[in-house]
Amino acid sequence: MKFNKILSLPALALTLFGLGACSDEVKYDPAQPEANAEVYFAAATPTTVALENDQNVINIPIYRANTSGAITVAMSSSQTLDGEPINIFSVPGDVTFADGSDVAIVSVNLDFSNIEANKQYSLTMSIEDAAQTPYGKRMQTFSISYAPWSEWKLNNELAAYTFGLFYDGTYDCVIRERSNLLDPTQKQIMIVGEDDSSYGKYGIYEKSVILNWNTTTNDIRINPPQPDAMTYQGTKLTLTDVYTFLTEIVSTDKYDANDYISSIDPETGMITLNVVFYFVQDGKVYNYPFATEFLQLPGYPDYSMYFANNGTQITEQGEELAVLTIAKGSDVNGFALKLVPGYLSDAQIEKVADKIKEDENVTLYYDGGDYTFPIAEDGDQTLVAVTYDAMGQPIGVQSYHFYYEIQMKDWNEGWTSLGKMIYTDYLVFNKPLSWEVEVQQNDEEPGYLRIVKPYGACPGLEPEEIERGHYYIYLDVTDPDKAMILPSVVSYSALTVVSESYLMKNDGESTDADVASAGMWGTWKDNTLTMPAESFGFFRGFTDTGWTYHVLNDVKAEILKPVPADDDDEPGLGTQSLSAPAVKVASFAGTNGFPVKKSKDAKKNRKFVSAAPLQF
Incomplete structure (x- = not known):
């Protein structure tokens, strides 16, 4: 009998969020693009090169951010074998970009007859300092071998x-x-x-x-x-x-x-x-x-079965289902399934399996793929599978343990709706765009607000691009003269918006006076959140130095303001006064729920997934 290990909750979160989550360990670099060619090696360029028989050229892509004009950029290189300098690879001394092109291919030539099998050759290529960019790699080392x-x-x-x-x-x-x-x-x-x-x-x-x-x-x-x-x-x-x-x-x-x-x-x-x-x-x-x-x-x-927890599906009727990907061994003809709450012991699993075998009307499944199961509450779950041969006789029992957290919980608990307000976005399009959003106030800390699913009603986005799951933009307006946007995950890929004032307050060095001197405090006046120019942005994407921070607003911005009275079709904050405590409390940011998968389109047989639901 084979028992699969538990898929822990952190692993589930990783499956759903990918690598987007922002943490306190994020490296903050406010550097702006330099006014040069901005040429770089992409972080994703494979650094392991496996030569084919008689291969005599290696093509390496080099990129640039500034695509204006045709340019030639100087390069240098070095190569070693077992730490000793060699001269096997012929590397150009420069790279040329065509006007408007963001990529150029550098062809590294070699004489294959000089290559020894199962040896690791090292080739390091560098872009001249004057042409480098803070958003890419100036130097890249490639490991080259032939087997x-x-x-x-x-x-x-x-x-x-x-x-x-x-x-x-x-x-x-x-x-x-x-x-x-x-x-x-x-x-x-x-x-x-x-x-x-x-x-x-x-x-x-x-x-x-x-x-x-x-x-x-x-x-x-x-x-x-x-x-x-x-x-x-x-x-x-x-x-x-x-x-x-x-x-x-x-x-x-x-x-x-x-x-x-x-x-x-x-x-x-x-x-x-x-x-x-x-x-x-x-x-x-x-x-x-x-x-x-x-x-x-x-x-x-x-005769084995293989299982993986691949998230959550919400049906059009609002039913929540756990999604398990199941594969069967080549000699398993069919299988029956039973999901039982709790972490079952071996003896309990055998009892569940016996009941499955005794059921004359048991449903058998014959194909691998995604199987969905309704789950009523958080906790450990055990999937019991009984396998059958071509004659319909049971041949084995297998199981899979995993932990599941309900997504369709009351995400409003602890928060009170203040109604509708106007949100102005600087993230999705090349110019500011405004639409109505719901704003909630924290019951325990009234100075903390959150914008509910800020991009759920964003005009101009296709349905599959609109964020799904439970996302919020969190605001700290405890001190109306020191308003901040707290780190807030707003999409599947965990793109995180945050204000410069929060980053400075949490860098371990800056004081409130430093934030004020930099002109980074936002204000909350007359129920309007105003942020100074270049005072907020987002984290998204890897570079060789960590996460990259992008400033969003180059002008003073009213991020949130009341709905005009004559346009207020629903109860909204309007000109109602929002009270906030005078004493600042500890930093607070709410918990984001896991995003969920869209119900499958039976015709396309495709799931909805997203790496970047917001357009740039």
């Missing part, structure tokens, strides 16, 4: 791929396999994509994806990452495994990459893939939520 591989061998049996993020269900797919000729512990599996000339109709993704399999540890990597693996909402996405993403693509200590290692069960041939899709914009990395997907290799006797 001779056998020819790709087509597996004549179909594998089975179970999606966990963008699509739903299990699909047949074609795989190819090969082995390292010098290191037999290294193997590769190719999941054929739609780009394959022979078997593209079986393609799982738009491009073929190569899995690296270490047969000693049974770890799986998608490294190098696969660019253009799929297109979502017009954006080309790169696919990699979460471990590679956390250790090579982004720089963060928020999550332990070892918790997200993909692996294969060598006895059953089931590969568990912890994957992430991402794209690069302006030198920063934006990722979709982490997800678990499965690949069942053919030719293995496998």
Whole structure:
């Protein structure tokens, strides 16, 4: 009997929020773009280069933020093998950008006959100081190696791929396999994509994806990452495994990459893939939520079941459902499921399984994919699965433990609605835009307000782009002359808005007088929140130095103000006076609920996910 480990609450939060969450450890850098070419290496450019046989050129993309004019930028480079200088790679001394282009390709030439197999070559490339940008990498080091591989061998049996993020269900797919000729512990599996000339109709993704399999540890990597693996909402996405993403693509200590290692069960041939899709914009990395997907290799006797907690679904009728992605082993014909509240013991699991076996009208399922279960309250849950053979006879019992938190709770508890106000946004479009929002006041601390789902009624956004889940912009107007926007997550990707005054107050150095001297305090007068020019912004995206802060308002801004009396169709704050205590209390920011997945469109068989629901 196989028991899966618990998927903890922090892991669930990570799956839903991806890498967007902002914390007290965020690095704040208010530097503005420099008036130069702003040329950089993108943080997401793979730094591991695996040479193919007889390869004689390596193409490396270099980017620039300022795309005006055709320019040539000087570069320098160095190369080593085992720490000793070498002269194997021919690197240009400059890079040229065409007018209007934000990317240029640097071609590094090499004589393949000089490359030794299974050696690690190091190539460091640098952009001259005068051309660098604070938002990208000035220098990048690439690890280059060649490992001779056998020819790709087509597996004549179909594998089975179970999606966990963008699509739903299990699909047949074609795989190819090969082995390292010098290191037999290294193997590769190719999941054929739609780009394959022979078997593209079986393609799982738009491009073929190569899995690296270490047969000693049974770890799986998608490294190098696969660019253009799929297109979502017009954006080309790169696919990699979460471990590679956390250790090579982004720089963060928020999550332990070892918790997200993909692996294969060598006895059953089931590969568990912890994957992430991402794209690069302006030198920063934006990722979709982490997800678990499965690949069942053919030719293995496998009676196992595989489970992953992939979030929440809210139906159009308002029913809340837990979403579990389930994959079955190749020798399981069907399975029955029973979700039971609580963390069941082995003996309790057997009792539940016995009742399933005794039920003559039990429902059997035959396909992997997303299965949904109604849950009434927070707490541990145990999913019991009984597997059946082709004759309809039970052959095994398996279970899965996880913790679930109800999303459709009373999120208004502790807050009282003040009605409607006018919110002016500087985030979504290139110019300020205003619309009505609901404002709530904290019951215990009246000087704390929050704007409820500030982008839920944003005009001009398509329904799938409007934020879902429980999001708020938190305001501290305890002292009307020292108003602040507290760190507030406002979207799926955890884009965080915050005022400069809050950042200064919490940097451990600035005093109230320093904030005043910098002209960063907002004011709350006549129920109107006014913020000085360049006094608030947002955090979004990784650079090699941490999170990047973007200033939003270049002019004085009235962020929140009363609804005019003649336009007030619903009860609103209007000119009513809001009282606030004279004594400032401790810093406060409310808890954001997990965002939830949109109900699946049965025709498209696609789930709603979002990396950047707000347009820029």
